[in-house]
Amino acid sequence: MKANRPKRDVHPDLARERLKCNFNIEEVTNIIDGGKDKTLERKKIEDIALNNGACLDEIPDECLSIKERYENAIRKSCIYSNIVRNEMLEITGMENFESPVLRRTADAFFKDISPFMLHLGMFVPTLIGQSTPEQMAEWLPKALDMKIIGAYAQTELGHGTFIRGLETTATYDPDKEEFVLHSPTITSYKWWAGGLGKTANHCVVMAQLYTQGECHGTHLFIVQIRDLDTHMPLPGIKVGEIGPRMGFSSADNGFLGFNSFRIPRQNMLMKHAKVEKDGCYVKSAKHGKLTYGTMVFIRVTLVSEMSFNLSKAATIAIRYSAVRRQTELRPNEPEPQILDYPTQQHKLFICIATAHAFQLTSKWLWDTFQAVMADVRKGNVDALPELHALSSCLKAVSTSDALSHIEQCRFACGGHGYMLSSNLPFIYSFVAATRTYEGDYTVLLLQTARFLVKAWEQAESGNNVTPTVAYLNRTANTKRVVWDNTHEGIIQSFQAIAAGKIGQCVRSIRDRIKSGMDYEDAWLMTTVQLVAAAEAHCRAVLVNTYWNEMIRLTKSSSANVKTVMHQLAVLYLMYWALEKTGDLLKYSSVSKQDLDDLQRRYEELLAALRPNAVSLVDAFDLRDEILHSSLGSYDGCVYERLMEEAQKSPLNAEPVNPSFHKYIKPLMQGKL
Numbered sequence: 001m002k003a004n005r006p007k008r009d010v011h012p013d014l015a016r017e018r019l020k021c022n023f024n025i026e027e028v029t030n031i032i033d034g035g036k037d038k039t040l041e042r043k044k045i046e047d048i049a050l051n052n053g054a055c056l057d058e059i060p061d062e063c064l065s066i067k068e069r070y071e072n073a074i075r076k077s078c079i080y081s082n083i084v085r086n087e088m089l090e091i092t093g094m095e096n097f098e099s100p101v102l103r104r105t106a107d108a109f110f111k112d113i114s115p116f117m118l119h120l121g122m123f124v125p126t127l128i129g130q131s132t133p134e135q136m137a138e139w140l141p142k143a144l145d146m147k148i149i150g151a152y153a154q155t156e157l158g159h160g161t162f163i164r165g166l167e168t169t170a171t172y173d174p175d176k177e178e179f180v181l182h183s184p185t186i187t188s189y190k191w192w193a194g195g196l197g198k199t200a201n202h203c204v205v206m207a208q209l210y211t212q213g214e215c216h217g218t219h220l221f222i223v224q225i226r227d228l229d230t231h232m233p234l235p236g237i238k239v240g241e242i243g244p245r246m247g248f249s250s251a252d253n254g255f256l257g258f259n260s261f262r263i264p265r266q267n268m269l270m271k272h273a274k275v276e277k278d279g280c281y282v283k284s285a286k287h288g289k290l291t292y293g294t295m296v297f298i299r300v301t302l303v304s305e306m307s308f309n310l311s312k313a314a315t316i317a318i319r320y321s322a323v324r325r326q327t328e329l330r331p332n333e334p335e336p337q338i339l340d341y342p343t344q345q346h347k348l349f350i351c352i353a354t355a356h357a358f359q360l361t362s363k364w365l366w367d368t369f370q371a372v373m374a375d376v377r378k379g380n381v382d383a384l385p386e387l388h389a390l391s392s393c394l395k396a397v398s399t400s401d402a403l404s405h406i407e408q409c410r411f412a413c414g415g416h417g418y419m420l421s422s423n424l425p426f427i428y429s430f431v432a433a434t435r436t437y438e439g440d441y442t443v444l445l446l447q448t449a450r451f452l453v454k455a456w457e458q459a460e461s462g463n464n465v466t467p468t469v470a471y472l473n474r475t476a477n478t479k480r481v482v483w484d485n486t487h488e489g490i491i492q493s494f495q496a497i498a499a500g501k502i503g504q505c506v507r508s509i510r511d512r513i514k515s516g517m518d519y520e521d522a523w524l525m526t527t528v529q530l531v532a533a534a535e536a537h538c539r540a541v542l543v544n545t546y547w548n549e550m551i552r553l554t555k556s557s558s559a560n561v562k563t564v565m566h567q568l569a570v571l572y573l574m575y576w577a578l579e580k581t582g583d584l585l586k587y588s589s590v591s592k593q594d595l596d597d598l599q600r601r602y603e604e605l606l607a608a609l610r611p612n613a614v615s616l617v618d619a620f621d622l623r624d625e626i627l628h629s630s631l632g633s634y635d636g637c638v639y640e641r642l643m644e645e646a647q648k649s650p651l652n653a654e655p656v657n658p659s660f661h662k663y664i665k666p667l668m669q670g671k672l
């Protein structure tokens, strides 16, 4: 099933674009990767993956049946896992199994999703984050060596968001020193877990723990569900695939039910709480939500995942826009490249800037996460609420923004963007799921809002608050910030908007309580504003972090790299300031004239970035094998590739489809 891509000359329009570049592309690539050494390591790993079997499928994935797609994905997953296990991890180090490079090289194998993704993405991280040292020694080597393949089964048919409402039970039986797992209702069936439907032989299960007649809430258990030799479901296990979805077509998302299924006591993941042999429950965690740790970890990693997906979509749309020509501007003049239209630049340059904003913020978030986890290991959980609030809003906003920008990339490619061979629909449907999974957008912003309301009350009473909300100490009691059109001024305005909205939420809640509502109802009635306040806080964090990190990381860069990186960050600030003019008018002293000036400067910036646009996406350094796009390949031979992909449609395998003789001809002849 291997096909070789024909080598072609670079399209003259793209070649001309590359000549216009005025900055050192490699320097920008190094900044995105996190340093020159990281770029070299990434390239080395990509070479290993691509020389070892990553391949174009002769028949595109989308032309296969569901079953064929799954089987092809498994075939490739096994090849890929072997390479990861035997060669890549030697370079990254076994402890860096979650390295973004592995995620990136996986794309060279899978246009859609690997059924093993959740094994490496959630099963292994849960073992690491939730096991005792003994459990880790037992399970982790097997998982890393692919001796066992796992899934993460938390969500049920009836509940995804409200984890405390999960119904699966794990009841301890001290006589046999076993837990009995049971699914008491149809709504208690596990639903959605990736890799569970057909692939996994183990999974982590979240269930309500009962011991000595008492319920202790949700805990995690490791459960073998299939025989390691025959792969048949074990007695007491009902497992299968949940059926076709909008995307994730080869991820075999599954359902799982238990009929009084027994597992040994040692299979409860006991890092934060345990059940003794006699059934005694002992809680050691200093914070009640540490069992939610894998979710926080994934939320943190999703920010860089969004940067990666956006960089793919932007690369496709910008290369395409450089070779696509449409509409005469003046009679008898050549049609311009569509990238010359300011409206096209408005759709696309923000995608490049946002990919940078998310990438730089994600590195900062990752460092914050590591520091907080190091504290937690020492028994200090003070920074956990702030980390939860931060990772929740950044996950929500980055997935939501990435989704709408990717849709803009598709719009920017006109009809051809609708083709699956462009890869934009795959990228879109993958990112659409991220807005929901690992915590829905609204739900996570409301988590952040809880933290913000408390922080606002602290700041209001003159107490110092934690770093990401420190702006509240400055702005909580200010009515309107004075508008200043420098980058510092714009960042401060975003902080003023956030503070203003949080303050308004607090006042609404208080007013509602005064008018007789209890706190829960007052909160509920204010949730539309609370979501907007949490989003505003997240934007303040994003603009501030992106700007500071950009300045820090370009300190020793060449002058032109500094300029272009600076231009992108200013574009990001201006784009969002213009998107939020209503808020600026409400919470700052900005005037109509200031906004008109801002609009003009934004349009000038689009023009200034235009000559470097193709090189800026080249700097993402996404190889064709990873992009999988007829519109986005490095050579820009868009029309040849579209035609080539069209030939692969199964409908073109024969000149006349049998349905002609069976139905159309009889219809034409009046014989039907």
Ligand SMILES: CCCCCCCC/C=C\CCCCCCCCCCCCCCCC(=O)SCCNC(=O)CCNC(=O)[C@H](O)C(C)(C)COP(=O)(O)OP(=O)(O)OC[C@H]1O[C@@H](n2cnc3c(N)ncnc32)[C@H](O)[C@@H]1OP(=O)(O)O
Residues within 6 Å of the ligand: 077, 080, 081, 082, 084, 085, 097, 102, 103, 106, 114, 116, 117, 118, 119, 120, 121, 122, 143, 144, 145, 146, 152, 154, 155, 160, 161, 162, 163, 164, 194, 289, 290, 292, 293, 295, 296, 298, 301, 305, 384, 385, 388, 437, 438, 439, 440, 443, 447, 450, 451
């Ligand atoms: C090595 C071998 C080679 C192998 C090779 C294999 C080849 C692999 C092929 C490809 C490789 C690819 C590489 C992998 C790359 C990985 C990419 C990652 C992809 C991941 C894909 C993920 C798929 C999706 C998975 C899922 O969706 S899992 C399910 C997720 N579910 C949710 O997120 C549910 C959301 N709900 C909640 O989180 C909670 O219920 C809630 C909304 C937070 C409420 O919780 P609860 O009711 O319990 O709490 P409350 O009472 O509301 O709050 C009480 C207080 O607690 C605070 N709180 C809540 N949560 C937390 C927390 N996590 N931390 C800290 N504090 C928390 C809350 O704020 C309250 O505080 P208070 O002070 O206000 O009281």
Ligand SMILES: Cc1cc2nc3c(=O)[nH]c(=O)nc-3n(C[C@H](O)[C@H](O)[C@H](O)COP(=O)(O)OP(=O)(O)OC[C@H]3O[C@@H](n4cnc5c(N)ncnc54)[C@H](O)[C@@H]3O)c2cc1C
Residues within 6 Å of the ligand: 118, 152, 153, 154, 155, 158, 159, 160, 161, 162, 191, 192, 193, 194, 248, 253, 433, 436, 437, 438, 439, 440, 441, 442, 443, 446
């Ligand atoms: C592709 C995909 C893969 C997945 N993989 C896994 C997996 O591997 N393992 C796993 O365990 N799960 C997985 N999930 C499940 C996923 O985590 C849940 O779907 C997600 O957490 C949302 O929960 P829900 O489906 O119950 O939505 P619901 O909570 O029912 O949400 C429905 C609507 O109600 C709103 N809503 C809900 N609660 C509130 C509230 N308190 N306040 C205001 N509005 C609210 C939401 O905003 C949303 O608009 C996956 C899901 C998808 C789509």
